[in-house]
Amino acid sequence: MAIQPDIDSVVVNGVHDMGGMHGFGPIVIETDEPVFHAQWEGKVRAIFSGTVGRYYNLDEFRHVIERMEPTAYLEAVYYERWLHAVETLLDEKGVLASGSAPAPQAPPKRPSNFPAPKFKAGDRARARNLHPEGHIRLPRYVRGKSGVVTSVKGPFLLPDANAHGNHDVWEYVYPVRFAARELWGADASARDSVSVDLWESYLEAVR
């Protein structure tokens, strides 16, 4: 069965964003699981390792998978999604066309002069309620929720830009701790929390 074509529009609220969903059932644990279940899976993993960062980046790769039609995403085995993404990107980037392949991309260069981070450990912050068209690494289950910044990391490339042709936008990333009750309501544990790494532009200060 071939994978269904991508949805025409770019998609952000896709089925890949699974945190908090119901209905997938119990976790099935395979004992003595091999690294690869078939030879072709290892080949797909190797093709990815040999081409990512040269002809496409990880955010572009993720976004192709996110663009898959939701039922096709769920029906595909893991490395089938990867194969779909690698085929699509190598085709889109002209690597598979006849003639010589395009030159590999230069690795991203982190800027040396970078403004100070907007948040510091201990600050309260709210995840913005963003639903842009395109790639984003802001899970639905934290949008609009408030938490506490626990550290400052990066700067890292902004996935939203890096997946869409702009490979030079860097932002600090903050692990933000959300109380389980803030995310899931009064039935959740009063002690537990979920920490999510959020780029600076995903956050607003809570006064």
Add this chain to the structure above:
Amino acid sequence: MSEHEHHEHYPHEHGHHPQAPSDVEARALALESLLIEKGILTSEQVDEIIRTFEQDIGPMLGARVVARAWVDPDFRKRLIEDANAAVGELGLSTTNLARLSVVANEPGVHNMIVCTLCSCYPWMVLGLPPTWYKSPPYRSRAVREPRVVLEEFGVNIPEDVEIRVWDSSSDLRYMVLPERPSGTEAMAEAELAELVTRDSMIGVGLPRVPAARS
């Protein structure tokens, strides 16, 4: 849980692998041939990458890191502050775009990791992730009901222990540093590493308890 129950929920991403549709295999082989023909990859490179994942990288690397942290408090401190540099001290490769971030269990705190958006995992120290880690049940439930998930792994965390779930949404790759089991005071570093399981470094398991010594 029976196979039947599982099929009702989620037929494809099975604990063991379903039969690959033959056209997937054919597509993978065709892509490999084309990339070799165009000089982008060699078959030796493909074989070497597969061999590395199958033989060289795995939870034994993370276990070495954990055992060192158990016997060397200064290393433990460096590991938590800058994990890439610390694991480099053990000769482990950190030539990866992602940065390792180690979160330590301690009395009253239990950590576990997940990637709800895809399958981010500290593979440079744990090897490639198991299928369950990449599957919709774990990705959807670990953040919402971690205690129920842990029970499915046979781990019971008391109510008065705080559970911190880390959703790996950025370039940071989280690994859990489990607590050193009691009764291991006399054990050497290499013996301690034998107690460290993959699942204990994901946070869905605990280290093995040492066998009683005569």
